[in-house]
Amino acid sequence: MLFKNLKAAVKRIATRACAKIHCFGRKERADFEMVQKVEQLQAELDFVRKQCDAAARIRTENEQAAQDAETKLAVTSHTVAGLAEIKADLEQAELQISKEHRAQAELRKKIAKALARKEELGARLWTSEEREGCYRASLLKNANAYEVYTSYIVEAESNLIKAN
Incomplete structure (x- = not known):
């Protein structure tokens, strides 16, 4: 944008300079001043081009960094989702283990009860x-x-x- 405005300004100045030269004839002084202005504008244009190139390079780097960040975010999100699934699986396994422990405890109680009953019956029966x-x-x-x-x-x- 800045480059286009500067380019338009250079064209306007060059057009005016050409008009002045044609109007007042070919005076060396006018030519010299115009050449100086054109050179000055050309230098400013080169400086602006360098700044635009640097801004474009920075913008490209920023876009690349944004893409890298998005990729990392996607990977992190995928990893977090995977960890959430693993956590859910672990919680499910813990619930299953606790159920099995309860079932084993109940079986131990039943076995102890059955053994006590066996002893009781064994004392009575030969x-x-x-x-x-x-x-x-x-x-x-x-x-x-x-x-x-x-x-x-x-x-x-x-x-x-x-x-x-």
Whole structure:
């Protein structure tokens, strides 16, 4: 914008200078002043061009920096979204673990209760080995009683034989 205004000003001055030269003829002084003005304007134009180039370079750098910032922001947003998903997954896993711990605790209570019940029932009921052992003892007791009974009978018979 500044460059266009300056260029237009140079053209106007050059046009006026040309008009003055044609009006007043070719005077060296007018030519010299006009040449000086044109050179001065050309120098100012070059300076403005350099400033415009520098501004364009800065604008390009700023645009690149803005694009880099947008890219970083997008990556950061994506990363934050990923971290949020991971956090949600971890929270879900923690809930699942706590549910499993509660379920395990309940199972431990049930197992302890069942073991206590088993002990209680075991105290009242004999195991098959205990029953078999008791049955054998009973048989032995009966066998011993039979032997004692037969020994009494044999003794009684021998006493009868002696007595007769």
